[in-house]
Amino acid sequence: MEAQRSGSGGGGGREFHRILEELRARIADGVYPLRTYLPSQRDLATEFDVSRDTVQRVLRELAEEELVEPRRGSGSRVIKVPRSQRSSTEDGRLRGGPTLGPLLSEAFEHSEVALDVYSLTAESLAAHLTVQAERIVGKYVAPQSIALRLILPSEDLPLPYPRLRDDPADPRLADRLRLISERSMAAVHRMFMSLAEYVPDVSIEVRRAPLTPAFKLYLLNGTQALLAPYEVVPRSIKLDSGEVVDALDVLGFGAPITRLVKDTDPDSPDTLFVESWQRWFNSVWDRVAETPST
Structure with a gap:
């Protein structure tokens, strides 16, 4: 998490820094594009299971960093979007590199859009596709075809995360993850129907494989491979019952991305990297993953 700053966020505590990192990552990834507004304080407080006071302090910090500007009666408007995310982890190491939002935006500027995605859930995918759907409806881009193939873990597969730190067998976080996955998939399907x-x-087309994702993979238009590891982190999670539990979870938004692009040299490292991951995806899709029965 971010080290203590001298601004309004100084001494903000674990939840303050967790939300600050998350909103920074979403702005960098294009989940909240330039000149758009962040969700309301009430919605952010509900999403992150924190008080509105914590959200207000986070928004003040983002304003001090000149990423957003508060507008009375309207909320916080994004005024700067860094193309490369720079944030620090708990041990002080900096993360940086390409971010998913702008790269997806570039992919959607093509006439034919092909997305192959392997992920733990469709949560971040749904958020990013919402941005692209708004661009299409607003006639900023006009693709003639969009094809998505998505591989998710099998629904009956026991996953090592998220889980309670002191009781890995407790099913509540697994149930919570399943609900998140169902809701995000429903959102993606509705979006494609509207498009x-x-x-x-x-x-x-969605298929499920009996594999525990250790990374998320995006293959864009057959020419780019984006690979992001799922870093396991400790954090507090508030359950629907109101109980706050200590958990082990993985970073979704904001995970550092490795990006390689095919070039004209069939033997170049970048081309071989993209083609090897495309072959991996196709092999799992064709030989391991199955179409859900419902």
Whole structure:
């Protein structure tokens, strides 16, 4: 997490720094694009299970960093979006590199958009696709086809995370993850159905594989491979019952991304990297993953 700052966030505590890192990452990733507004304080407090006072301190810190500006009656508007995310972890190491939002935006500027995604859930995918759907509806981009293939873990697969730190067998966090996955997948399906009005050819296919994701993989238009490891981190999670538990979870938004792009040299390291991950995805898709029964 971010080391203590001298600004309004100084001494903010674990939850303050967790939310600050998350919102920074979402701004950098394009989840909240330039000139758009962050969710309301009430919505952010509900999402992160914290008080509005904590959210207000986070927003003041983002304003001091000149990433957002508060507007009375409207909320916090994004005024700067760094293309490369720079944030620090608990041990002080800096993360940096390309971020997913701008790279997806570039992919959607093509006439034919092909996305192959392997992930723990569709939560971050749904958030990023919402931004691209808004661009399509607003006629900022006009792809003629969009094809998404998505591999998620099998629904009956026991996962090592998220879990309670002192009781790995407790099923409550696994149940919570399943609900998040179901809701995000429903959002993605609704989005693709609505895009059929604007894009001539839209398709989505989801399969599930008995694999525990240690990373998320995005293959964009057959030319780019984006690979981000799931870093296991301790954090507090508030359950629907109101109980706050100490958990081990993984970073989704804001995870550092390795990006390589195919070039004209078939033997270059970048081309071989992209092609090897495309072959891996195709092999799991064709030989391991299965279409859900419902």
